[in-house]
Amino acid sequence: MLCRSPDDLDVAPKDLPPLPRPNRVVLTTPTHFDIEYVINPHMSDNVGAVTREVAWQQWKALRAAYTALDCAPALVDGRPGLPDMVFCANQTLPFYTPRTNTRGVVLSRMHRPERAGEVPHYARFFEDRGYAVKSLPEDLDADFEGMGDALWHPGRRLLWGGYGYRTSPEAYDALSDLLDVPILLLHLTDPDYYHLDTCLCPLDADHALVAPKAFDDAGRALIDTLFDTPIEVPDREARHQFACNAHCPDGTHVLIQEGCETTTKRLRAHDFVPVEIDTSEFMKAGGSVFCMKQMVW
Numbered sequence: 001m002l003c004r005s006p007d008d009l010d011v012a013p014k015d016l017p018p019l020p021r022p023n024r025v026v027l028t029t030p031t032h033f034d035i036e037y038v039i040n041p042h043m044s045d046n047v048g049a050v051t052r053e054v055a056w057q058q059w060k061a062l063r064a065a066y067t068a069l070d071c072a073p074a075l076v077d078g079r080p081g082l083p084d085m086v087f088c089a090n091q092t093l094p095f096y097t098p099r100t101n102t103r104g105v106v107l108s109r110m111h112r113p114e115r116a117g118e119v120p121h122y123a124r125f126f127e128d129r130g131y132a133v134k135s136l137p138e139d140l141d142a143d144f145e146g147m148g149d150a151l152w153h154p155g156r157r158l159l160w161g162g163y164g165y166r167t168s169p170e171a172y173d174a175l176s177d178l179l180d181v182p183i184l185l186l187h188l189t190d191p192d193y194y195h196l197d198t199c200l201c202p203l204d205a206d207h208a209l210v211a212p213k214a215f216d217d218a219g220r221a222l223i224d225t226l227f228d229t230p231i232e233v234p235d236r237e238a239r240h241q242f243a244c245n246a247h248c249p250d251g252t253h254v255l256i257q258e259g260c261e262t263t264t265k266r267l268r269a270h271d272f273v274p275v276e277i278d279t280s281e282f283m284k285a286g287g288s289v290f291c292m293k294q295m296v297w
Contacts, residue, residue: 001176004185005218006225013205013226016156016182019096022295025066025249026088026125028076030059034083035285039112040194042286055281059086062255062277062292071249073293076125082118086282087291089197090115090148091122094131095179096297103297104132106178111143111166131296134178142168147294148195150175150183153226154251155205157181162196164188184226186219192239197290199238203248207231207270209263211238231270234262242279242288247295248272255289 003009033055035046066073078085092105105126110116127133136144144150149167151160159176161183163169172183186196190213193199199214206228212220213235223230237243243263246256254267258276267274279288 001182002172002185003182003222004187006221009225011182013153013156013158016158017098019098019152019155019157020297021154021249021251022094022096022297023071024296025071025073026076026294026296027059027063027066027073027292028086028088029078030055030086030282031078032080032083033078033086033282033285036083037114039114040286041191042283046284049284050281058278058281059292062279062289065255065275065277066249066293069249069253076121079118079121082115082121084115084285085118085121087148087285087287088122088294089291090146090195091119092126092294093144093146093150093175094294094296097179102132103130104134105296106134106136106144106146106175108146109136109142109144109171111145126296136171136174136178140170140174142171142174144168144171144175145195148197148291151196151200151202153184153205154202159183160186160196160200160202162186162188162200165191165194184222186222187216188214189216190214194286195291197245198242198286199244201244201246201248201290202227203231203254203272204251207272209233209244209246209267211235211244214238229270231263231266233260233266237261237263242283245288245290247290247293249295257283257288 193214199211201209264274
């Protein structure tokens with residue numbers, strides 16, 4: 001159930017069970033967003049540098065963009081002492097099993113202690129809304145950071161799993177068993193791309209934004225094999241403007257950090273519609289659009 005290279009593949013995505021796109025978005029208010037410590041390279045020069053009023057306006061613009069795409073957000077309140085809680089892609093991995101009509105989340109096991117306190121708040125949020133809330137085995141010595149590193153292949157019950165900085169490869173053995181799903185493992189090799197969602201953005205079943213320098217040869221080969229049209233993102237735009245930390249909620253519109261000129265040009269060439277959003281305050285902490293939302297069924 002785990003594949004590390006194209007040689008490991010024994011089934012094509014089109015032969016796997018279909019999976020509808022998640023149609024609900026969760027956002028977390030930036031009430032307590034700040035940079036109080038350094039846990040990724042992007043934070044290193046930005047401790048205390050957040051302008052809270054600007055961050056609020058940028059967050060409201062993101063909320064409005066989702067609302068305009070008929071995806072009205074459900075809101076989680078940020079909590080004091082958890083300045084990174086606004087990056088709500090990281091604390092859970094949502095899942096849906098059409099066969100049993102089961103909607104749920106797998107709770108993360110955060111690599112950094114600074115963020116561990118975020119997870120229980122999301123566990124309660126989803127429990128209160130009737131989702132099945134699952135955890136990795138207690139005796140498993142492994143870290144897992146939700147959709148920071150685990151990304152669903154659009155349209156199929158197939159996961160991409162990044163590892164190397166925040167998530168342990170051993171977590172994917174347990175996750176594959178827990179969800180009965182195959183997982184394509186991608187080894188992240190550059191600390192600037194510390195989560196998979198900073199360097200791979202699946203857009204639809206055929207297209208994905210890719211930062212090639214984030215992966216080893218086997219990872220690049222897997223991406224080239226599974227996506228008919230990988231769209232290469234210039235390293236400058238991926239590394240410094242978080243162009244791959246974009247999000248395509250509907251197969252057409254791509255919410256992306258403003259100013260990624262080459263990437264937006266390439267998206268338009270493949271008939272996608274870029275929706276540019278300013279997330280510069282949040283980029284200081286190492287995240288942009290994709291990190292700031294969670295899509296659920």
